[in-house]
Amino acid sequence: MHEMIQEYAKRLKLSWIRENFHTVNIEDPQQYLLTLFEKEVKQREERKINLLFKTATLPNVSGNPFDWTDIQLGQGLSQESVLEGEFIEAKENMIFYGGVGAGKTYLSTLIGINAIQKYGKRVKFYTVASLANELLEANEKGTLTRLFNRIDKLDLLILDELGYIPLHKQGAELLFQVISMCYEKRSIIITTNLQFGQWNHVFGDPILTEAVVDRLIHHSHLILFGGESKRMKESMMMKN
Numbered sequence: 001m002h003e004m005i006q007e008y009a010k011r012l013k014l015s016w017i018r019e020n021f022h023t024v025n026i027e028d029p030q031q032y033l034l035t036l037f038e039k040e041v042k043q044r045e046e047r048k049i050n051l052l053f054k055t056a057t058l059p060n061v062s063g064n065p066f067d068w069t070d071i072q073l074g075q076g077l078s079q080e081s082v083l084e085g086e087f088i089e090a091k092e093n094m095i096f097y098g099g100v101g102a103g104k105t106y107l108s109t110l111i112g113i114n115a116i117q118k119y120g121k122r123v124k125f126y127t128v129a130s131l132a133n134e135l136l137e138a139n140e141k142g143t144l145t146r147l148f149n150r151i152d153k154l155d156l157l158i159l160d161e162l163g164y165i166p167l168h169k170q171g172a173e174l175l176f177q178v179i180s181m182c183y184e185k186r187s188i189i190i191t192t193n194l195q196f197g198q199w200n201h202v203f204g205d206p207i208l209t210e211a212v213v214d215r216l217i218h219h220s221h222l223i224l225f226g227g228e229s230k231r232m233k234e235s236m237m238m239k240n
Ligand SMILES: Nc1ncnc2c1ncn2[C@@H]1O[C@H](COP(=O)(O)OP(=O)(O)O)[C@@H](O)[C@H]1O
Pocket: 062, 064, 065, 066, 067, 068, 098, 099, 100, 101, 102, 103, 104, 105, 106, 107, 191, 225, 230, 231
């Protein structure tokens, strides 16, 4: 009987129940069944969240609370609403602008973590350079459609570090396709140390740049990361 129960549980894809049903105390049949279902659902949800984290490829975080002292939020934004990712629900974009070590990557990662953990959102973190490379590679291998489809299923695309490395012409065009694809359908966070006027240097073509900026800034919030570099502060403290 034990084996038959396991067999049925397997066919029904009830993996928690299959492995653990015999360990649950039976006093009342309803209570028993309720416990089995609750555990099964819980395990399924945990697995889903783990998978979302795995595919999101978010950077590791220190766990320090985020320091908002030098952060200027745009109108209509609060610390709470940013961290809770309200803009994701509204399919709006975020542009994080500021110097190195100001917390742009950190905040975007914290938003990503919350979106997955609390809301089961599909998130993907790329540096601009890594996405451009992946796009170029997929294009060569003939798997671009598959990559586009994956991106098309996201709730939040994080594009980190626009501006450190100029893109190749084809990389820039493919990146533009991604940004267009997300337009008004899903949210992008883009972090950059460059003002819009300098995005030319990255995209290499003023018309393409204008098209990118147009799509990104429509329905978007700008957050300014000021202050001196925290990374620098930390490394200075290490040296002393
Ligand atoms: N506002 C902040 N609050 C808490 N920690 C911060 C903040 N800004 C930077 N840090 C710390 O400094 C590190 C570097 O910041 P990072 O987010 O990589 O900067 P940026 O992406 O703007 O160059 C982070 O991992 C974090 O530990």
